[in-house]
Amino acid sequence: xxxxxxxxxxxxxxxxxxxxxxxxxxxxxxxxxxxxxxxxxxxxxxxxxxxxxxxxxxxxxxxxxxxxxxxxxxxxxxxxxxxxxxxxxxxxxxxxxxxxxxxxxxxxxxxxxxxxxxxxxxxxxxxxxxxxxxxxxxxxxxxxxxxxxxxxxxxxxxxxxxxxxxxxxxxxxxxxxxxxxxxxxxxxxxxxxxxxxxxxxxxxxxxxxxxxxxxxxxxxxxxxxxxxxxxxxxxxxxxxxxxxxxxxxxxxxxxxxxxxxxxxxxxxxxxxx
Numbered sequence: 001x002x003x004x005x006x007x008x009x010x011x012x013x014x015x016x017x018x019x020x021x022x023x024x025x026x027x028x029x030x031x032x033x034x035x036x037x038x039x040x041x042x043x044x045x046x047x048x049x050x051x052x053x054x055x056x057x058x059x060x061x062x063x064x065x066x067x068x069x070x071x072x073x074x075x076x077x078x079x080x081x082x083x084x085x086x087x088x089x090x091x092x093x094x095x096x097x098x099x100x101x102x103x104x105x106x107x108x109x110x111x112x113x114x115x116x117x118x119x120x121x122x123x124x125x126x127x128x129x130x131x132x133x134x135x136x137x138x139x140x141x142x143x144x145x146x147x148x149x150x151x152x153x154x155x156x157x158x159x160x161x162x163x164x165x166x167x168x169x170x171x172x173x174x175x176x177x178x179x180x181x182x183x184x185x186x187x188x189x190x191x192x193x194x195x196x197x198x199x200x201x202x203x204x205x206x207x208x209x210x211x212x213x214x215x216x217x218x219x220x221x222x223x224x225x226x227x228x229x230x231x232x233x234x235x236x237x238x239x240x241x242x243x244x245x246x247x248x249x250x251x252x253x254x255x256x257x258x259x260x261x262x263x264x265x266x267x268x269x270x271x272x273x
Contacts, residue, residue, distance in 0.1 A: 002037070005271075006062070006207050006231075007264050009042040009051060011224040012241050015260040018188060020051055024265040029056045031272050037214065038268070040069035041066070041203045043195065043227060044104065045105075045113055046138045059214065062206035064105070065182065065227055067155045067197050068113075069206060080107050080155060081201035087178040088154035091196055092130070094147070094172045102159035102194070105127075106152050113155075115136040116146045122195070124191045126162040157196040161184060166194040184226040185245070195227070203227065204234040210251040220271075222256075222264050223248055239267065 006015045015021055032038055032055065041062035042048045052061050052072055060078070061070045069079035083091075094099050101118045103125075110113060115138060120126045133140050140261070148154055159166070166183055173181040173196055178192045185192050211219045218236035224244035232238030234251055240252035241263045247254050257263030 001217045002215065004059075004207075004211055004214055005036065005038045005220045005222075006041050006219060006235075007038070007046055007222040008203075008224060008228050008231075009040055009044060010193065011243070012222050012228070012259055013040065013051070013264050016188075021185060021260075021262055021265075024158070024262045025054060025077075025263040027269050029054075032056050032058065034272070035247060036268065036272050037216065039210065041207055041231060042223070053206050060210055060212065062203060064156050064201075065195060065197060066201040066203045066206035068107075069209065077107075077109075077112065077142065080109075080153070080196050081156050082153040083198045084178050085148065085150050085152070085154070087176055087198075088148050088152075090176045091157055091173055091179060092148055094169065098169050098172075100161070100165070100169060101146060101195075102157045104146050104148075104154065105156035105158070107155045108153070110137070112186070115140045115242075116143055117141075118143060118146060121159070122161060122191070124186065124189055128160060146236070155197065157194075159194050161194070163192045166192050170194050182227045187225070203231040207231055208234060222267075223252075224259060257267055 039057050039059040039061045043065050045063050053059045063070055067081050068077045070079040092156055106117045170181050170183045170249050178199055179196055181196045183194050204236055220234040220240045221231050221238045223232050224241050234240055239254045240249045242258040256267045
């Protein structure tokens with residue numbers, strides 16, 4: 001039976017410092033060389049690619065919660081699910097009503113991801129920007145006012161703030177047809193992420209596309225946070241790490257070791273050998 005294994009990154013494969021431990025890297029890299037079908041599905045875009053490279057992943061990977069599929073052999077994003085322009089404009093209107101504009105991601109097949117922002121609202125967003133600026137596959141541009149036209153392929157909105165600040169924004173955005181809004185705690189701070197994208201693009205949908213593309217008989221997924229729930233439910237076997245949020249552990253078919261104790265790598269080692 002051909003099994004595809006897919007793991008989330010932050011809080012699942014990565015430790016509490018957002019790092020891949022040497023042991024996890026060594027185990028998974030060796031198993032991939034032996035023939036294990038393994039890849040990642042993450043909310044990250046280009047910042048997740050360094051893990052794809054370090055692990056020697058040969059398969060396509062899922063990024064921005066399913067919005068993009070990255071093909072390592074082509075060194076480019078090969079599949080993109082953009083939002084409808086009308087839906088993107090309605091999200092923009094809601095954000096302006098709340099005076100809380102987010103990072104707005106636009107995609108160009110030749111230039112990659114272009115991120116626009118008006119201001120950085122807190123220390124976490126400033127760190128988000130500093131870590132990612134000047135990297136390949138994504139460019140940042142600060143502008144006095146973000147605009148969206150029919151020529152733009154808007155793929156993602158993301159912002160970081162306090163839960164009580166983001167919840168009413170999230171509730172309004174969830175009323176917009178054709179979009180999905182996820183609200184979940186940041187793995188490394190007490191702040192929350194609010195992420196908005198096309199309802200057609202989810203981690204679950206991205207993983208199932210890979211399953212079909214690779215002709216796998218079954219797919220096993222690993223996750224820890226609320227944006228992983230649908231992926232775990234739609235897979236043949238969903239696994240939560242020991243330090244996952246309670247909702248994920250309740251939905252999982254199995255709970256394994258903690259992310260900071262090489263839980264995913266140890267499970268793969270036992271399952272493969």
